[in-house]
Amino acid sequence: MNKSxxxxxxxxxxxxxxxIMVLEMKVPGGxxxxxxxxxxxxxxxxxxxxxxxxxxxxxxxxxxxQAVRRPSGGMLxxxxxxxxxxxxxxxxxxxxxxxxxxPVPTALYGLVLLLAGVAYKLLVRALLRAEGPDSVxxxxxxxxxxxxxxxxxxxxxxxxxxxxxxxxxxxxxxxxLLWLVPDRRIERALAEASSR
Amino acid sequence: MNKSxxxxxxxxxxxxxxxIMVLEMKVPGGxxxxxxxxxxxxxxxxxxxxxxxxxxxxxxxxxxxQAVRRPSGGMLxxxxxxxxxxxxxxxxxxxxxxxxxxPVPTALYGLVLLLAGVAYKLLVRALLRAEGPDSVxxxxxxxxxxxxxxxxxxxxxxxxxxxxxxxxxxxxxxxxLLWLVPDRRIERALAEASSR
Amino acid sequence: MNKSxxxxxxxxxxxxxxxIMVLEMKVPGGxxxxxxxxxxxxxxxxxxxxxxxxxxxxxxxxxxxQAVRRPSGGMLxxxxxxxxxxxxxxxxxxxxxxxxxxPVPTALYGLVLLLAGVAYKLLVRALLRAEGPDSVxxxxxxxxxxxxxxxxxxxxxxxxxxxxxxxxxxxxxxxxLLWLVPDRRIERALAEASSR
Amino acid sequence: MNKSxxxxxxxxxxxxxxxIMVLEMKVPGGxxxxxxxxxxxxxxxxxxxxxxxxxxxxxxxxxxxQAVRRPSGGMLxxxxxxxxxxxxxxxxxxxxxxxxxxPVPTALYGLVLLLAGVAYKLLVRALLRAEGPDSVxxxxxxxxxxxxxxxxxxxxxxxxxxxxxxxxxxxxxxxxLLWLVPDRRIERALAEASSR
Numbered sequence: 071m072n073k074s075x076x077x078x079x080x081x082x083x084x085x086x087x088x089x090i091m092v093l094e095m096k097v098p099g100g101x102x103x104x105x106x107x108x109x110x111x112x113x114x115x116x117x118x119x120x121x122x123x124x125x126x127x128x129x130x131x132x133x134x135x136q137a138v139r140r141p142s143g144g145m146l147x148x149x150x151x152x153x154x155x156x157x158x159x160x161x162x163x164x165x166x167x168x169x170x171x172x173p174v175p176t177a178l179y180g181l182v183l184l185l186a187g188v189a190y191k192l193l194v195r196a197l198l199r200a201e202g203p204d205s206v207x208x209x210x211x212x213x214x215x216x217x218x219x220x221x222x223x224x225x226x227x228x229x230x231x232x233x234x235x236x237x238x239x240x241x242x243x244x245x246x247l248l249w250l251v252p253d254r255r256i257e258r259a260l261a262e263a264s265s266r
Numbered sequence: 267m268n269k270s271x272x273x274x275x276x277x278x279x280x281x282x283x284x285x286i287m288v289l290e291m292k293v294p295g296g297x298x299x300x301x302x303x304x305x306x307x308x309x310x311x312x313x314x315x316x317x318x319x320x321x322x323x324x325x326x327x328x329x330x331x332q333a334v335r336r337p338s339g340g341m342l343x344x345x346x347x348x349x350x351x352x353x354x355x356x357x358x359x360x361x362x363x364x365x366x367x368x369p370v371p372t373a374l375y376g377l378v379l380l381l382a383g384v385a386y387k388l389l390v391r392a393l394l395r396a397e398g399p400d401s402v403x404x405x406x407x408x409x410x411x412x413x414x415x416x417x418x419x420x421x422x423x424x425x426x427x428x429x430x431x432x433x434x435x436x437x438x439x440x441x442x443l444l445w446l447v448p449d450r451r452i453e454r455a456l457a458e459a460s461s462r
Numbered sequence: 463m464n465k466s467x468x469x470x471x472x473x474x475x476x477x478x479x480x481x482i483m484v485l486e487m488k489v490p491g492g493x494x495x496x497x498x499x500x501x502x503x504x505x506x507x508x509x510x511x512x513x514x515x516x517x518x519x520x521x522x523x524x525x526x527x528q529a530v531r532r533p534s535g536g537m538l539x540x541x542x543x544x545x546x547x548x549x550x551x552x553x554x555x556x557x558x559x560x561x562x563x564x565p566v567p568t569a570l571y572g573l574v575l576l577l578a579g580v581a582y583k584l585l586v587r588a589l590l591r592a593e594g595p596d597s598v599x600x601x602x603x604x605x606x607x608x609x610x611x612x613x614x615x616x617x618x619x620x621x622x623x624x625x626x627x628x629x630x631x632x633x634x635x636x637x638x639l640l641w642l643v644p645d646r647r648i649e650r651a652l653a654e655a656s657s658r
Numbered sequence: 659m660n661k662s663x664x665x666x667x668x669x670x671x672x673x674x675x676x677x678i679m680v681l682e683m684k685v686p687g688g689x690x691x692x693x694x695x696x697x698x699x700x701x702x703x704x705x706x707x708x709x710x711x712x713x714x715x716x717x718x719x720x721x722x723x724q725a726v727r728r729p730s731g732g733m734l735x736x737x738x739x740x741x742x743x744x745x746x747x748x749x750x751x752x753x754x755x756x757x758x759x760x761p762v763p764t765a766l767y768g769l770v771l772l773l774a775g776v777a778y779k780l781l782v783r784a785l786l787r788a789e790g791p792d793s794v795x796x797x798x799x800x801x802x803x804x805x806x807x808x809x810x811x812x813x814x815x816x817x818x819x820x821x822x823x824x825x826x827x828x829x830x831x832x833x834x835l836l837w838l839v840p841d842r843r844i845e846r847a848l849a850e851a852s853s854r
Binding site for chain 3: 077078081082084085086088089090092093095096097100102103104107118121125128129132136250
């Protein structure tokens with residue numbers, strides 16, 4: 071098993087996904103004034119959100135594989151499974167953006183994030199099984215509260231988006247912030263919440 | 267000869283192929299309800315199948331090149347030949363998906379898989395010629411029954427798809443499972459079948 | 463922290479950005495004569511300018527990371543922030559090219575360049591904070607006059623483009639030349655200008 | 659200077675160029691029968707030719723950089739210059755394919771190949787200047803007859819394509835074969851031809 075080629079392939083797929091989304095941004099009607107950009111605004115906002123998510127995934131993938139000492143065959147398929155769900159992000163981003171955060175597209179966007187979140191947890195589990203409970207990886211991840219909290223928040227966000235799309239979006243932004251902000255207190259609060 | 271650059275270029279091409287297929291997934295008519303996703307379903311299913319195939323090819327390519335000790339000039343062209351047929355997969359996937367698995371597109375999809383399968387066997391042969399019969403690669407591949415069985419199944423699937431598209435699709439899925447399931451018995455059964 | 467994966471991911475994103483812009487170049491109306499290429503000319507010119515800019519950014523990124531000795535976590539996000547603004551270049555290039563350098567698209571093109579320029583300065587600052595004032599990087603960059611001059615010129619070019627688009631374009635070309643021409647005198651002149 | 663990052667960036671750009679061309683292959687009118695593929699045939703043929711050319715360029719680039727011992731700053735720009743002309747290949751391929759090898763698109767296709775060929779010779783010259791006349795690279799390249807012959811043949815092919823497109827195409831195929839066939843006699847014949 072060769073860890074660096076898995077990283078290179080994942081880097082390639084993530085770099086392409088984060089980039090081709092911009093191809094969906096098109097000025098309709100062909101105007102050249104500032105007002106013509108208005109219909110592009112929701113597409114731009116959904117692009118920003120997805121860029122952030124794919125950036126976070128790349129960042130986490132980077133950290134995760136750095137702690138890997140014993141690459142395994144199962145790792146390859148668990149990684150491809152994660153990349154599969156992430157590869158649907160440009161599609162759901164475009165659908166959500168084109169329809170200005172309508173309920174069904176916004177819920178589908180969250181569903182794909184949820185499935186990617188589950189795939190990420192399965193990848194973590196596959197890596198931990200090979201590394202063992204006393205490995206660097208196991209110690210670095212701890213109980214992976216952020217990963218679990220994300221999945222829980224997605225599960226709430228999908229029906230939430232159907233009820234009111236902006237509720238779903240608020241939860242998606244919250245999950246993104248959870249990963250961006252390096253605040254220990256959030257983790258501690260979540261730890262207390264989950265230990266109740 | 268530099269093995270790692272051949273790997274990097276192949277990783278790049280495969281990462282792009284597996285990713286740009288999602289650009290074909292578009293919601294027609296511009297609706298934002300769940301029912302508007304129905305015409306996307308065959309496109310999605312053909313995408314899943316092709317993602318699986320390209321993932322398997324990347325996986326096999328990864329394993330194959332790990333055993334390479336003596337990179338050769340012929341290897342470069344045999345590798346490009348394989349990448350050429352794989353590069354047609356997004357086209358055949360889109361045509362098959364758009365027409366809901368109609369006979370001719372489904373048969374063409376299999377024909378490209380067949381030619382990629384033949385190119386893969388030629389690549390294996392080019393690598394084995396350079397490595398020699400006592401190499402790690404030769405021992406790892408054995409008689410490459412999976413590769414041969416895949417080609418035979420594709421040859422059956424192409425006319426099968428013309429007769430009844432779902433027969434072709436069933437055979438394509440069967441080949442994919444053959445590579446995914448790490449079941450020794452299938453290999454043994456095929457070995458017995460081919461030794462008769 | 464692993465510097466080489468950050469480089470590989472950035473290389474991937476920049477390689478895709480520099481390449482997908484060419485997908486916007488399309489011959490309208492479907493003619494096959496030389497005159498049919500005329501409407502493609504502004505698209506081509508904007509493509510040349512953006513290719514140059516992304517090439518310069520790749521070049522600078524390459525030089526910058528070569529001097530990095532102590533990769534940090536902040537570096538990852540500062541790098542993603544730069545890639546975000548650069549990822550908008552294909553969109554602004556296409557809009558500017560399609561409308562033959564009209565005022566608003568040309569100003570927006572410069573605004574994205576300005577934000578990318580600021581993101582580049584933030585990346586430099588994040589790297590310098592980790593490396594320290596006596597590092598190779600700090601000595602190599604000096605006072606980074608080119609970077610500061612570029613930001614100043616962009617700030618002038620954006621309203622300039624609204625007033626007269628070709629003024630904006632002239633300033634964009636000037637910034638590109640500033641980076642391309644390895645002329646010490648320009649730097650010295652700017653140093654004198656900024657020290658007044 | 660870091661040779662491997664220049665290789666990685668070039669690999670990325672070439673992998674994307676060789677792959678995105680397939681996005682131009684679309685079945686018009688939306689039929690699902692064999693006859694519906696007929697208008698795709700010239701697009702497919704132009705794709706095969708361009709795939710071959712980009713494959714040859716990647717192959718040559720690979721060999722060229724393997725002999726590089728002293729990477730230089732000029733190398734970066736000479737390499738970007740080559741990538742610029744190659745990045746136009748998908749555009750000219752699409753235009754030529756859509757119009758079934760009409761005179762002007764076929765001549766423009768050759769003009770871009772000619773400019774890429776000149777850029778390749780400039781890259782070779784930039785590398786040789788840094789390596790010196792007694793370097794491995796200088797000995798490996800010899801008088802670079804293939805490179806010079808290609809440029810001469812392109813110069814003939816461009817007006818040839820305007821006069822009769824198939825003459826231009828025949829010359830493009832001839833140049834590709836010149837690089838594919840590892841026949842010493844062709845080189846020797848060209849050497850004699852040029853020494854007259």
